[in-house]
Amino acid sequence: MxxxxxxxxxxxxxxxxxxxxxxxxxxxxxxxxxxxxxxxxxxxxxxxxxxxxxxxxxxxxxxxxxxxxxxxxxxxxxxxxxxxxxxxxxxxxxHDAAVAQHAAAALLSSGRGLIRFAQTRSWGKPGSLWTLKGRRVVVWGYGHIGRELATLLAPFGAELIGLNSRSTPAEIDDALRQADDLVLLLPLTAQTRFIVGQEVLGKLRAGSWLHNFGRGELVDTAALLAALDSGHLGGAVLDVTDPEPLPEGHPLWGRENVLITPHIASTxxxxxxxxxxxxxxxxxxxxxxxxxxxxxxxxx
Structure with a gap:
């Protein structure tokens, strides 16, 4: 051979x-x-x-x-x-353990304000903070990594909803409308390219967070920026972006409610x-x- x-x-x-x-x-x-x-x-x-x-x-x-x-x-x-x-x-x-732990760390960090506090330079008001207890976490692309993440989040009391290729459009819509956090673990295919755009983001609850650990092109970046600018989306954690690497001066950089890591979730x-x-x-x-x-x- x-x-x-x-x-x-x-x-x-x-x-x-x-x-x-x-x-x-x-x-x-x-x-x-x-x-x-x-x-x-x-x-x-x-x-x-x-x-x-x-x-x-x-x-x-x-x-x-x-x-x-x-x-x-x-x-x-x-x-x-x-x-x-x-x-x-x-x-x-x-990759299962590393990506699941990266996702869990992101969910905890966004809830406890660590993304925002890491950029502050003075003592101020805490702003919005929450725990994962009772928070609805929708994992789109629920497979091996999603099951590992579910195990990690269970002690924190999160309510995890998994979506996969067998989920119906009605099930997907229902889950999106319930989501406090949407975690993307989808592969990039012709069917999933830019699957998260204006329509999907609009179905999410006001103040919800997007976490992308799949591929950058799952998300329409212009729609993401619009949802962040309008305040409809509470924030985002992105291990992958479109374009990638994200160029210097891109409008996603420097936001107190956006955490970007350089495609290292599985590293x-x-x-x-x-x-x-x-x-x-x-x-x-x-x-x-x-x-x-x-x-x-x-x-x-």
Whole structure:
């Protein structure tokens, strides 16, 4: 089996019986992407992580490709890119705990005013503060991370409502109208791109908060700014934005009710080592003729 893998030290040191590994440039800068190339030859499998989109499009067309393992939780267009018959696997276990804890920290921080207080330079009135007890938290894209978040929030008394691909339009509307907090964990697909726009934001209760830990293009940025400026939306926590990275001087910066983190909700110091170990486990299963458990079959 010949497998294309990210060129990172943790992957180069893997010992994989019966596997020939070749490496592509990963997590390269925008300038470096122009000169990034794939190694020559056919491959049986692809481990995708930090892969430039140009290389991704080329890699999936290599003859003999049988499977792709993306070391992300989201699948961001992979199903549309893959030729018929190529299996797709994801790696949600690498990200579940970190993203859920990041989301829980955001919900607690917004309620206790930490976002606002972090920017103040003098002692003043506390402003609006709340706890999660009885607060309705709607998780749109309720899957593995959402279930982890539900466990974390339960001791605080939050009422969590989960929405997924099986939720009906009526169920979605009902949940949005109840939401004190809307947490986005959706993948980016043709159906979910800009799914949160003026109409969805208008259905939320006045003063509710938006928390996006999915992809920036789930949210119409202009509609978000309008909802913040009007006061209809109480605030927002954004680990992802559109555009991304958010440029200097963008009107989302510097707001006392907006917290922006640089797409790090799933980041941990040991991520590269864990990602390499996870890839080795999946490749081992495939070389033994076993079916890994994380095959992607639906959108979310």
């Amino acid at each position: 010949r497998v294309l893998m990210p060129d990172r030290p943790e992957f180069r040191t893997l010992t994989l019986p019966g596997v020939e590994t070749v490496f592509y440039p990963s997590f390269v800068s925008r300038d470096e992407r122009q000169s990034a190339v794939l190694p020559a030859g056919d491959v049986d499998g692809l481990v995708a992580w930090g892969m430039p989109r140009t290389l991704r499009r080329e890699a999936v067309q290599r003859p003999g490709l049988k499977w792709v393992l993306t070391l992300t939780a989201g699948i961001d267009g992979w199903k549309a890119d893959l030729p018929e018959g190529v299996a797709l696997y994801n790696a949600h276990e690498l 941990t110091d040991d991520m590269s080592a864990r990602a390499a170990g996870y890839a080795a486990e999946v490749i081992g299963q495939l070389t033994r003729g076993q079916e890994p458990k994380n095959r992607v079959r639906g959108e979310y």
